Amino acid sequence: MTAATFWPPDRALMHAAIEVSALEKTYASGFTALKPLDLAIRRGEIFALLGPNGAGKTTLISIICGIVNPSAGRVLVEGHDILLEPRKTRSLIGLVPQELTTDAFETVWDTVSFSRGLFGKRADPAHIERVLRDLSLWEKRDSKILSLSGGMKRRVLIAKALSHEPQILFLDEPTAGVDVELRRDMWSLVRRLRDEGVTIILTTHYIQEAEEMADRVGVINRGELILVEEKAELMRKLGRKRLVLQLQERLAAIPPSVARENLELAGGGAELVYTYDAKAGRTGITALLGDLAAAGIRFTDLRTEQSSLEDIFVDLVRRAA
Amino acid sequence: MNLHAIRAIYLFEMARTRRTLVQSIVAPVLSTALYFVVFGAAIGGRISEVEGVPYGSFIVPGLIMLSLLTQSISNASFGIYFPRFTGTIYEVLSAPVSAAEIVIGYVGAAATKSIMLGLIILLTAAFIVPLRIDHPLVMLLFLVLTAVTFSLLGFIIGIWADGFEQLQLVPLLVVTPLTFLGGSFYSVDMLPPGWRTVALFNPVVYLVSGFRWSFFGIADVNPAISIGATLGFLAICLGLVAWIFRTGYRLKK
Ligand SMILES: Nc1ncnc2c1ncn2[C@@H]1O[C@H](COP(=O)(O)OP(=O)(O)O)[C@@H](O)[C@H]1O
Numbered sequence: 359m360t361a362a363t364f365w366p367p368d369r370a371l372m373h374a375a376i377e378v379s380a381l382e383k384t385y386a387s388g389f390t391a392l393k394p395l396d397l398a399i400r401r402g403e404i405f406a407l408l409g410p411n412g413a414g415k416t417t418l419i420s421i422i423c424g425i426v427n428p429s430a431g432r433v434l435v436e437g438h439d440i441l442l443e444p445r446k447t448r449s450l451i452g453l454v455p456q457e458l459t460t461d462a463f464e465t466v467w468d469t470v471s472f473s474r475g476l477f478g479k480r481a482d483p484a485h486i487e488r489v490l491r492d493l494s495l496w497e498k499r500d501s502k503i504l505s506l507s508g509g510m511k512r513r514v515l516i517a518k519a520l521s522h523e524p525q526i527l528f529l530d531e532p533t534a535g536v537d538v539e540l541r542r543d544m545w546s547l548v549r550r551l552r553d554e555g556v557t558i559i560l561t562t563h564y565i566q567e568a569e570e571m572a573d574r575v576g577v578i579n580r581g582e583l584i585l586v587e588e589k590a591e592l593m594r595k596l597g598r599k600r601l602v603l604q605l606q607e608r609l610a611a612i613p614p615s616v617a618r619e620n621l622e623l624a625g626g627g628a629e630l631v632y633t634y635d636a637k638a639g640r641t642g643i644t645a646l647l648g649d650l651a652a653a654g655i656r657f658t659d660l661r662t663e664q665s666s667l668e669d670i671f672v673d674l675v676r677r678a679a
Numbered sequence: 680m681n682l683h684a685i686r687a688i689y690l691f692e693m694a695r696t697r698r699t700l701v702q703s704i705v706a707p708v709l710s711t712a713l714y715f716v717v718f719g720a721a722i723g724g725r726i727s728e729v730e731g732v733p734y735g736s737f738i739v740p741g742l743i744m745l746s747l748l749t750q751s752i753s754n755a756s757f758g759i760y761f762p763r764f765t766g767t768i769y770e771v772l773s774a775p776v777s778a779a780e781i782v783i784g785y786v787g788a789a790a791t792k793s794i795m796l797g798l799i800i801l802l803t804a805a806f807i808v809p810l811r812i813d814h815p816l817v818m819l820l821f822l823v824l825t826a827v828t829f830s831l832l833g834f835i836i837g838i839w840a841d842g843f844e845q846l847q848l849v850p851l852l853v854v855t856p857l858t859f860l861g862g863s864f865y866s867v868d869m870l871p872p873g874w875r876t877v878a879l880f881n882p883v884v885y886l887v888s889g890f891r892w893s894f895f896g897i898a899d900v901n902p903a904i905s906i907g908a909t910l911g912f913l914a915i916c917l918g919l920v921a922w923i924f925r926t927g928y929r930l931k932k
């Protein structure tokens with residue numbers, strides 16, 4: 359056996375699930391929704407795309423799925439170009455769109471079976487049954503879609519996307535306007551799919567969800583990807599910490615000898631809150647504590663808090679604006 | 680070829696026909712029967728026969744064509760416009776299907792409906808007036824060609840239309856007048872000479888004439904030319920559809 363046997367490495371093992379390079383979109387109206395954008399989604403991860411309304415999340419997803427034509431750039435899905443081998447790339451992808459666009463007069467069973475056929479898969483009633491049961495739709499299988507509630511319609515859209523056993527699943531704001539039960543069901547389903555090896559890309563407004571669910575987070579604003587980071591790393595790196603001091607005696611104002619940037623009085627004067635960059639070499643904590651002692655301000659307790667993804671997100675978007 | 684997809688689209692559309700059976704089949708049959716009463720009985724009383732064919736029988740091929748054209752267009756245009764309107768088209772656009780497969784599914788279903796409808800009207804007519812079909816295979820060829828061609832035209836209209844009004848516009852403003860002026864109820868030879876020349880620019884004249892020839896062996900234009908003209912129109916529609924999918928026109932942003 360020679361070294362050549364090992365090289366080139368199996369393409370399937372090497373490339374990402376999705377590779378977006380220099381992707382641009384300018385709509386017919388002249389509006390540029392995506393500036394040149396690069397992004398790689400790893401196989402098997404849950405990737406959360408965060409961004410304010412109009413950031414370009416749906417546009418990006420729509421291009422990858424083949425619904426919107428790109429203006430420039432390239433997208434590879436499992437190593438295949440979406441424009442050159444659309445049949446290959448599309449059969450790998452399931453899409454749950456943002457809008458509740460369902461049929462009306464068809465039954466749940468029919469519309470989900472239709473999706474499977476449309477994606478080129480042989481009929482498999484056992485699989486459809488499994489999907490419907492997983493989504494608590496089994497009892498509703500013979501109901502016409504128009505008779506279902508909004509939450510149930512959302513489940514139907516997910517069932518349609520899963521009907522053809524995709525390797526990559528896009529969920530475009532899946533929990534917007536959805537009840538708590540469905541949200542919980544959905545996240546347990548997403549975890550199970552990930553365990554089965556499905557790559558999941560979701561967009562959400564609920565930052566706690568990204569924080570809870572995602573392996574990596576991308577932040578997009580005005581068509582630009584501002585940041586892509588491991589979620590844990592992101593929280594660690596960009597996370598600002600807060601030091602909260604519980605005061606023995608309430609303060610009316612912060613004495614000038616102690617006052618500094620990032621120090622605030624809270625809890626009606628019962629707490630001092632100092633925000634600092636956990637990653638910085640000098641956090642300023644020692645100096646603060648020294649000044650407090652010198653001013654005779656005593657505290658009964660202290661704690662530190664990590665800032666949430668939401669704080670990070672708001673901060674990033676504000677900085678980029 | 681994604682045969683599963685073609686089947687899925689085709690069956691989905693046929694299920695829609697079943698759900699709207701009254702609207703899809705019964706209504707056109709009823710209105711055709713009314714034409715028989717009005718034109719066949721009222722005018723037939725004055726014109727006893729045309730070129731040796733009783734007037735009631737003479738108008739049968741034209742009536743079938745009239746229904747075939749309008750129903751093909753309205754079925755196919757609605758079939759593709761509705762998912763565009765509701766947004767469910769996203770799924771077809773994101774599926775691993777080629778333009779040809781989408782067209783075969785949608786246009787195939789619309790054409791099937793029209794052909795069924797044409798045959799039902801033919802059957803209905805056979806109960807009312809004496810009928811003979813000299814060239815049954817040619818008759819079927821015209822039936823299928825016309826159903827497919829005008830379903831394609833309907834499909835194009837369904838993609839072009841930006842509202843329900845536009846969806847009705849072409850059938851109302853173009854197709855219905857062309858059909859009425861297309862010799863459904865008279866022989867082009869009955870027109871004054873000047874109008875006869877004008878009529879030859881009407882594509883429907885060729886369809887009706889060829890179709891009628893397959894029944895009674897009488898024609899306003901040579902049947903070969905009729906088939907040629909129909910094939911030509913089919914080619915134009917196919918070209919348009921190919922262009923639409925290549926550019927994503929009105930389907931993709
Ligand atoms: N068909 C379109 N024509 C013109 N502009 C559009 C079109 N679709 C979306 N946009 C614009 O592109 C921007 C990005 O939209 P979208 O991708 O839907 O954002 P998001 O999903 O992040 O909310 C928005 O400003 C939106 O108004």
Ligand SMILES: [Mg+2]
Nearest residue numbers: 415416417456
């Ligand atoms: Mg969106």
